[in-house]
Amino acid sequence: MKEQSLINAKRKKRYICLDLEMCELTSKQRKSVKGMRSEVIQIGAVMLDENLNCISQFSSFVKPEYGQISETISLLTGINPETVEHADSFTTAFYKLVCWAGNDDITTFCWSTSDYSQLWDEIYIKAKNHDEYRNFLKTFVDLQAIFGRLLKAEYSISLDTALKYCHLKFNGQRHSAIFDAFNTARILFKLYKIGKLGNEWSYIASYTESEISKNYFKINSLDKDYTSSFASFISPDVLEKFRYSKRNIENLESEKKNETLPPPKKPKISLFKLFDCSRYGINVSDWLKFSLRMRFVSDLKISKPVDFLVG
Numbered sequence: 001m002k003e004q005s006l007i008n009a010k011r012k013k014r015y016i017c018l019d020l021e022m023c024e025l026t027s028k029q030r031k032s033v034k035g036m037r038s039e040v041i042q043i044g045a046v047m048l049d050e051n052l053n054c055i056s057q058f059s060s061f062v063k064p065e066y067g068q069i070s071e072t073i074s075l076l077t078g079i080n081p082e083t084v085e086h087a088d089s090f091t092t093a094f095y096k097l098v099c100w101a102g103n104d105d106i107t108t109f110c111w112s113t114s115d116y117s118q119l120w121d122e123i124y125i126k127a128k129n130h131d132e133y134r135n136f137l138k139t140f141v142d143l144q145a146i147f148g149r150l151l152k153a154e155y156s157i158s159l160d161t162a163l164k165y166c167h168l169k170f171n172g173q174r175h176s177a178i179f180d181a182f183n184t185a186r187i188l189f190k191l192y193k194i195g196k197l198g199n200e201w202s203y204i205a206s207y208t209e210s211e212i213s214k215n216y217f218k219i220n221s222l223d224k225d226y227t228s229s230f231a232s233f234i235s236p237d238v239l240e241k242f243r244y245s246k247r248n249i250e251n252l253e254s255e256k257k258n259e260t261l262p263p264p265k266k267p268k269i270s271l272f273k274l275f276d277c278s279r280y281g282i283n284v285s286d287w288l289k290f291s292l293r294m295r296f297v298s299d300l301k302i303s304k305p306v307d308f309l310v311g
Helices: 002-010 027-032 071-077 090-101 114-126 131-137 143-150 159-165 177-193 204-208 211-220 236-242 246-257 271-279 284-295
Strands: 013-024 038-048 054-061 105-110 140-142
Touching (some): 038 071, 038 090, 038 177, 090 131, 140 143, 143 177
Parallel strands (some): 105 140
């Protein structure tokens, strides 16, 4: 009992903000791979410590097994077939993510439940015997739902709009998993600073995982069934691709330096934000109270992305 308490005492609180980019499967492919409509092509995540200081980041491209990256997805994300030609498979990339997350007390925030559902589907189809993957999914919390409840919104609020409500400008490249994750972390940071984050969350798995699926995985899980290569995982070439790119670092720091100063203390009520209030079913007075508090909260500080190794 004493040894167990010592083990628990060593576990530190960590917060992860995660985002995915995906490509769609054609109708023919959906018929051959039942239960999956799209595939992950990029995973991005930011890790914060117990005080919500940014301490590590994860970014990995993923080679789709069934689908192909269309011209539309390439234009949207900047990811093309050549980008993922030599990238990790989903199983290996997700294994790296789980290793990077570590064994601390993790809570993983995503914007809506769509990324959680996507990971659940791909794990079910491609890596159903990996219990450690499912355990990681049990740490997921829908930050979009928390944000909506704070403003008593009738409809789901987009990430871009949530940033505006927090008096933040999107930092980096839109539809890049690592930058979307970073901007989600900025919203999380502000909610934490105004005391609206709390310590109790409704984990997505608690209201989405059925008894049938729990029983299925319990029966079919095999510890010996692993497809990730540890040797390839620690390869210098893989780790080099695994790190944050220099171009992204320069873009992030440049935009940070050029970010405009906040306006005078007396806030101006923009017609855009008032329009958004009605669009999302938010009471204007509720938005004003929230907006005033957010205006005077500092942004998440990050000088440059932190390199990491998984040991």
